[in-house]
Amino acid sequence: MSERTAVIASRVGLHARPAGIFVAAVGELPIEVTIAMAGEPADDAMDASSILSIMSLGASNGDTVVLRAEGDGADEALDSLVKILETDLDAE
Amino acid sequence: MLGMKKSRTIVQTLSNSADASRAPADATEIGRTFAGIGVSPGRIIGPVLLMPAAVREPAVGERLAEGTSSEEASAALRTAAKAVQTDLTDRSISASGAGREVLEATALMANDPMLVKAAVKLITNGASPERAIWDAAASVAEMLHNLGGYMAERATDVLDVRGRIVAELRGVPAPGIPYSDTPFILVAEDLAPADTATLDPAKVIALVTSSGGPQSHTAIIARALGLPAVVAAVGVGALADGTRIFVDGAAGTILVDPGADEVALAKAWETSSAALAVFDGTGRLKDGHLVPLLSNVGGARDADKAAAAGAEGVGLLRTEFCFLERDTEPSIAEQVEAYRGVFDAFPGKKVVVRTLDAGADKPLPFLTDASEPNPALGVRGYRTDFTSPGVLERQLSAIAQAAEGTEAHVWVMAPMISTAEEAEHFASLCSAAGLATPGVMVEVPSAALTAASILEHVDFVSLGTNDLTQYAMAADRQLGPLAALNTPWQPAVLQLVRLTVNGSHDEGHDKPVGVCGEAAADPALAVVLVGLGVATLSMTARALSAVAAVLASVTLPEAQQLAKLALTAHSATDARRLVREKLPILNTLGL
Structure with missing residues (x-):
């Protein structure tokens, strides 16, 4: 199990357009990725390819989230997703 | 409408060749007319596409069909x-x-x-x-x-x-605006604000709804896009997809399978609308009496368009564009940037900024309470300052900062003012922010009735006829069955306009009374408003040229005469008919 933390950089938090960009990126990966707020049990983690799950997570600007994945290429995949979360996508 | 019967035989012969494949059930509709309320002028012919009805809910507890795993x-x-x-x-x-x-x-x-x-x-x-x-x-x-x-x-x-x-x-059509590769006339029950996002003006050439009134979203969308539109046309939902219809957005009529007469009318409209697209930038009557024609805008892009269309300034800057779709208040810096974009489009001209008008049909999560039982009579417009103090002061400070260093003459007005005390308080906030020209909107009948007292505290008023009509007639703007009540042609609404102008005279400094509601965009009503003593008219940029053309056809005494006719009419329908009869230019131009 690989694990990464990321601080949400988008001003509007992880919803609207930033959430859409993130979900689309997860959808292109061959592995399953989960997302949870930092400090929450891994069992409560949500499917990171679901825009509705991401929106219900309610992560705001500055919140820390935890990404988890297993399998080949999990580390590289998570690194690329962290990069997306730590960019202010709303500003682009 | 008259004269349509005569053309029916021609219609049938023409339509036989064009629509040979049509189902016989539709044939009974050939030459059928529907009457509604014309809300945006234009005469056009095209095929119908119906907006599918909302999806019916599957039965509660509906089980898998037998034989389906x-x-x-x-x-x-x-x-x-x-x-x-x-x-x-x-x-x-x-x-x-x-x-x-x-x-x-x-x-x-x-x-x-x-x-x-x-x-x-x-x-x-x-x-x-x-x-x-x-x-x-x-x-x-x-x-x-x-x-x-x-x-x-x-x-x-x-x-x-x-x-x-x-x-x-x-296996039924998806709800929402239908998608087509070729232009069509959209027929729906009514349109919601959300439908505007998916309405492609290159494909939709006219709007017809069975419900809705002159102030409904359908009407506002149509005027903003310059599409001919008829609302409250009962029965149009029964039209079949592909049926060719003629829409007259000024008369409010629809004819199924139009003939040579209507083809000629639609052709003539094409020519006159092209000519109408030009406004020389000075609104005036035949006798030279000046009536500055301003534009209603909702952001810098709108403002650029309005300036290009010849608008003599902005009579209503809706600042909601800065706030809508947000869950927190925009910062002062963000607001300054947004307002400056508009000011820059009108150097040397007047820009009237309306402070935030949230509530009712424009809820804002951080400002308004969506659970109010009666939001049109609730905490909206200026009143949000009672429950969320600070937002208005920060907005005024942003407007003042944005005004610094621009060449626009910046005026500010508050929406939904009911009393002279409120006007006085607003004027004090403006003065504290360093804004020199405060004003208020007259949308609540109480403000029209006490205009003289209100004008002792502010420098101008602007009539918001949409809300003024809804409150004077106690008729919800969005309700189709109340469409006939909900028109600014109602003599009672015109009386309130007159009283507001009288209030300005009584106050003694001839402070300007403007109109920035949809009424100003109706060329015939514009004449009446000027006749009642309204100084400036502000409208969607698309209406400028048509209003200018009609105003230029009358003198001030003539406009005053028409205003008297409308004021003393027995009904809104009579008022409109009597005035239109005296303005032959409307028919010539297809307005």
Whole structure:
């Protein structure tokens, strides 16, 4: 199990357009990725390819989230997703 | 309408060749007319596309059909969800701006793993796929709703997607504005603000609705896009897709299978509308009496368009554009930048900024309470300062900062003022912010009745005729059955305009009374308003040239005479008819 933390950089938090960009990126990966707020049990983690799950997570600007994945290429995949979360996508 | 009967025989001969494949049931409709309320001028002929009715809810507890396994049903659901996603993604590619973002986000929701998994689980327990997605989406929507703010607004998107998936499963057309490669006349019950995002003005050439009134969203959208439109045309929902109709957006009439007369009228409109597209930038009557024609704008892009169309300034800057779709208040710096974009489009000209008008049909999560039982009579407009003090002062400070260093003459006005005390308080806030020209809107009848006292505290008033009509007539703007009440042609509304002008005279300094409601965009009503003593008219930029052309055809005494006719008419219909009869130019121009 690989694990990464990321601080949400988008001003509007992880919803609207930033959430859409993130979900689309997860959808292109061959592995399953989960997302949870930092400090929450891994069992409560949500499917990171679901825009509705991401929106219900309610992560705001500055919140820390935890990404988890297993399998080949999990580390590289998570690194690329962290990069997306730590960019202010709303500003682009 | 008169003269249409005469052309019916010609219509039939023409339509036989063009519509040989039409079902015989429609043939009974040849030459049939529908009467509604014309809300945006233009004469046009085209094929009908009906906006599908909202998707019917599957029966509660509806089970899997006999002989269908839950695996097959789940596969059908997945296929439908995928199809809806593909359809929305395809459409997002051809859309632009905000519409595109809405479509992209809803496309993702359509095939969302969380939603689909929840529905598949219900199917495994024996539910029909339609009922399964219905309930699964309802749970998700409720969850989003409970999160409040921005998320609560997205609940509507989930329900929209649900309707599309159920329609796909049933094999019926998707709800919402139909999609077509060729231009068509959209026939619907009514349009919601959300429909504007997906309305492509290159494809939709006219709007016809069976419900809605002159101030409904359909009417506002139509005028903003310059599309001929008729609302409250009872029975048009029975028209079949592909039927050719003639729409007269000034007369408010629709004719099925038009003939040579209507073809000629539509041709003439094409020519006159091209000529009408030009406004020389000075509104004046035949005798030279000046009536500055300003524009209503909702942002810098609008302002540029209005300036290009010759507007003599901005009579209403709706500042909501800065605030809508947000769950927190925009910073002062953000506001300054947004307002400056508008000011820069009008150097040396007047720009009237209306402070935030939230509430009622424009809820804002951080400012208004969506659970009010009667939002039109609730905390809206200026009144949000009672419950959320500070927002207005910060906005005034942003307006003052934006005004610094621009060449525009910046005026500020508050919406939904009811008393002279409120006007006085607003004027003191403006003065504290360093804004020199405060004013208020007259939308509440009490403000019209006490205009003289109000004008002792502020420098101008602007009549918002949409709300003034709704409050004077106690008739909700959005309700089709009340459309006849809800027109600014109502003599009672015109009396309130007159009283406001009288109030200005009584106050003694001849402070200007303007109109910035939809009424100013109606060329015939514009003449009446000027006759009543209104100094300036502000409207959607598209209406400028038509209003200017009609104003230029009358003198001030003539306008005053027409105003008297309208004021003393027995009904709104009479007022409109009597005035229009005396303005032959309207018919010449097809307005």
